[in-house]
Amino acid sequence: MQTELTQPGPLLQPNGQLADIGWARQPVLDCNLEAARFYALRSLQHFRIKRWDYYAVFTPRHFFSATIADLGYVGNIFVYTMNFESGDLHEEGLVIPLGKSITLPRNSTQGDSHFENKHARLDFSLQPDHRHVSVSWPEFHEGRGIQAEIDLATAPGDESMNIVIPIGKKRFYYNRKINCMPASGSITYGEDSERLDPATCLGSLDWGRGVWEYKSFWNWASASGFLPDGRTIGLNLGMGFGDLSRAGENAILLDQRVHKLEQVRFDYASGDYMRLWHFSDSAGRLDLVFTPFKDRTATTDLGIITSQVHQMFGRYNGTLIADDGEKIQVRELLGFAEEHQARW
Numbered sequence: 001m002q003t004e005l006t007q008p009g010p011l012l013q014p015n016g017q018l019a020d021i022g023w024a025r026q027p028v029l030d031c032n033l034e035a036a037r038f039y040a041l042r043s044l045q046h047f048r049i050k051r052w053d054y055y056a057v058f059t060p061r062h063f064f065s066a067t068i069a070d071l072g073y074v075g076n077i078f079v080y081t082m083n084f085e086s087g088d089l090h091e092e093g094l095v096i097p098l099g100k101s102i103t104l105p106r107n108s109t110q111g112d113s114h115f116e117n118k119h120a121r122l123d124f125s126l127q128p129d130h131r132h133v134s135v136s137w138p139e140f141h142e143g144r145g146i147q148a149e150i151d152l153a154t155a156p157g158d159e160s161m162n163i164v165i166p167i168g169k170k171r172f173y174y175n176r177k178i179n180c181m182p183a184s185g186s187i188t189y190g191e192d193s194e195r196l197d198p199a200t201c202l203g204s205l206d207w208g209r210g211v212w213e214y215k216s217f218w219n220w221a222s223a224s225g226f227l228p229d230g231r232t233i234g235l236n237l238g239m240g241f242g243d244l245s246r247a248g249e250n251a252i253l254l255d256q257r258v259h260k261l262e263q264v265r266f267d268y269a270s271g272d273y274m275r276l277w278h279f280s281d282s283a284g285r286l287d288l289v290f291t292p293f294k295d296r297t298a299t300t301d302l303g304i305i306t307s308q309v310h311q312m313f314g315r316y317n318g319t320l321i322a323d324d325g326e327k328i329q330v331r332e333l334l335g336f337a338e339e340h341q342a343r344w
Helices: 042-048
Strands: 022-024 049-058 062-070 074-083 089-097 113-116 121-127 130-137 146-153 161-167 171-189 192-196 202-211 215-226 232-239 251-254 257-260 264-267 277-281 286-301 306-321 327-343
Touching: 042 049, 049 130, 049 146, 049 215, 062 113, 062 121, 062 146, 062 171, 074 286, 089 286, 130 202, 146 202, 171 215, 171 232, 202 215, 232 264, 232 327, 277 306, 286 327
Parallel strands: none
Antiparallel strands: 022 161, 049 062, 049 202, 062 074, 074 089, 113 121, 121 130, 130 146, 146 171, 161 171, 171 192, 171 202, 215 232, 215 327, 232 251, 251 257, 264 277, 277 286, 286 306, 306 327
């Protein structure tokens, strides 16, 4: 049921249809969004194309995330941080009409992302051996301020979870998820400063481009951590949108190698998110229980644009089976699982 893409090519054909549908270990397709053809008036198409770069970092003490997003008719800039000991969570966001001052690259393998106005500056740059995340937001949390300079190490052979799927007849989603990037640098939130040690701190990237239906729903689960033997272990699980018959984003990431899963079931109580979540797959390779300890609820209501996400932070326990049959015991793996509903 899963089609693996291995050859480079364009994302879209000249007629606007997807050139390929499937998943890949590397981002092999060129994201030629200029070829999109889903409206008769091409001048309107920009307003429905959505692009975002979402970075997240887990440290022993904190979770930190920064996003630059252009949703076509509006931009969205947001940063949030959580202290695991106190449970303190704070988030700030900026709504940018028509995405003014937002720069996002064509592909995930080249170019920089940038936003700056009088309130905040976010820079995401790509270097040969790392990704750099720079955030300066002096007014964050009533002037407490947040600053971050983070390097996320990468290597040419590292694999990531890439998918391209259709959404209805004319829409599509092209996505890259990178897990378990060793993180170094610093995060300063008010008077609390933390130096990041790549032996204990890992980052991830959610890079998305596409054209979605106006009313959308999805689930996403992600984790990046370490096994007792020192190997990195990552999870990327998703469902709820688009045609997943030929490709899904479900994967185990073991020491930067993708171990592909097929269908994964999210068994949870919508509306009672603090209850246990259970994850299992169609081939018997994944059996995890997720125990939430924090509900990050983010709600946006801008009239024609509404969004509500319950991003649950918690710990995964259970078993995974790698491609070679190795049975991996997962114990207290820190991560998140979410339900997201949007009109956008």
